[in-house]
Amino acid sequence: MAATIKSVAEMAGVSIKTVSRVINKEGTVKPDTLKRVEEAITALKYTPNKAARDLASKGASVLGYVYDNPNAYYIIDMQKGILDVCRKNNFELLIHPCDASSKDIAKELVDMVDTAKLAGLILSPPLSEMPDVLGELDDNNINYVRILSGDGAFDSSLPYVLVNDFKAAFDITQHLIKQGHTHIAFIAGDEIHKSTIERFNGYKAALKDANIAFDESLVIKGTYSFETGVKSAETILAMPSHPSAVFACNDEIAAGTLFGARMKGVDVPNDLAIAGFENSPFSRQTFPPLTTASQPTNEIAQHAAASLIQFLRAKKAKLPHENLVHTFVPELVVRASTEKAS
Amino acid sequence: MAATIKSVAEMAGVSIKTVSRVINKEGTVKPDTLKRVEEAITALKYTPNKAARDLASKGASVLGYVYDNPNAYYIIDMQKGILDVCRKNNFELLIHPCDASSKDIAKELVDMVDTAKLAGLILSPPLSEMPDVLGELDDNNINYVRILSGDGAFDSSLPYVLVNDFKAAFDITQHLIKQGHTHIAFIAGDEIHKSTIERFNGYKAALKDANIAFDESLVIKGTYSFETGVKSAETILAMPSHPSAVFACNDEIAAGTLFGARMKGVDVPNDLAIAGFENSPFSRQTFPPLTTASQPTNEIAQHAAASLIQFLRAKKAKLPHENLVHTFVPELVVRASTEKAS
DNA sequence: ATTACAAATGACAGCGTTGTCATTTTGGCT
């Protein structure tokens, strides 16, 4: 029923190999024949059979996007960015939400790559920051690109994308300090995420930079969740002479903190300033809207996917390839939750 | 390098066809040989080559999930549900976010099915409710399952999943009425979504049921967005003797309304009760939390995917199949945004 | 035992491409 390379070849009066050359843009076809073939392709509405292609060329062009992240907005943005690049490069995408805390996660990924014959993986935090998972992937010769939190290049034959949480956290803290706060609480997210550490370090660095003594008692451990924020608000407000500002490790925590403060009748930002991180859509929709840091998720995703594809191509062609690295610095977004009405 | 069906056959001392029978669970293999083959498979870590399989059996086992929906939580839930079923049935999933308002959307989908040799599509609203898109799919003999808003079965040879927004909206409105409200505004979402219409009808039915005259001036048109909520709040609060309650077509609008009310210093729920729809995670995280209706998105997704797969199998085997229909009724979730402190 | 028939297994031809290598065509030089 559907057109095949053979029917196109017959119609154009050439061999199937020539048609193959045309669809693969090998560039060794005379303009004249090229045109005939292209016309035949259009006329027959021919699209190459992917299965046959994959079989003949050994190995499919499918990437896997692996994630364990509760932030739906982040995931959706990542998916869109990756898909864009995949479509442009004739790759397909397999998504794989999973449980990073599962004991067999590494094996699960290896199996998946194996079964689906994946060309490579794209890893989001926290998976991209788990040494044992990465080690297992390395052992099995699996290609992957990582998106992770960090502020400097490191040695790796595989591509990766860095997000400089340190710098952004520094900026946010500095912003709070400029608003006159000296007593700033920090609410941490899951420690399995390197971003938590980086943001914490940025926070400390900004304090130091402003000659404000770091006070351990102002640091609250938690997870990247609304509930953490709610509980932390209670804790913070119960402190004798409580902090006048809070830097929450992400918007969800910040929203929870805001909620908790509200419950206690506390005025934000006048009695308590609150800053988040990530620029989730809802950070704009809380009341008051949250000061936060914005990372270009879609762009990050595109860079990650593009690097991986470039890497795979270089590898296939046995070309040497440069170390593919990109760094992004989330940008400070100031909103009402940290700015006193003037 | 990797094991093939041939190497397994050799090791087990059988023909490749027998191995094929084993991996396809055809069930016509003697227990004895079965065991030998399975051992060989394990020993060699053999996994069938998907491309070869697809090629030989004409047509891959890949479903496409097509959506144009700004609600990230909904999409993530849907994906997870679909993915679960796909994995269980050895199907793969291709996700396809798209723009339903694009003129060529129907063509885009047909092309996609064609190119990726998809076995079928899963359609979310609003795509599942657009006659011209469906018509084009029908014309091209594309198999699909729809998830749509409605309250009764209809004739269709293809499976579909119904969500009874009418009933749920009725329940929400009734809840507001029971709280003593008689002056209830309705904020509509995009009209391209049938859910908007259904929810509107449910709202009207509940009013009628309580002998409250329907007042056209209390209906505000909008889109499923936070901004619509914010603007509507202004409109509503500017009304002479403004409504005491609002039924917003979804949580995002409701959150916006809440935000807008807050801006004006209005007390929710005492001066204005607000109800949403969808039970988005953030409906629990606004202050006060929103009354809403909860739909089991994950389950809906699973049913949709399962019906489609069942349909495809029946079709392939040329078996007659019953009309595969499931109906879900979202459940009322009462929270502080509509309950006056007692 | 023999026959008859069902169950289990195998041989082999595709499926629609790409890769390899052989062949033909082309165009620039003498």
Added chain:
DNA sequence: AGCCAAAATGACAACGCTGTCATTTGTAAT
């Protein structure tokens, strides 16, 4: 015109599996 290398094209085997049909093996009834 004649020659040669380079460019263009083609023939054909693989890729790893499934479908079809033929063959062998097992089983129950005579």
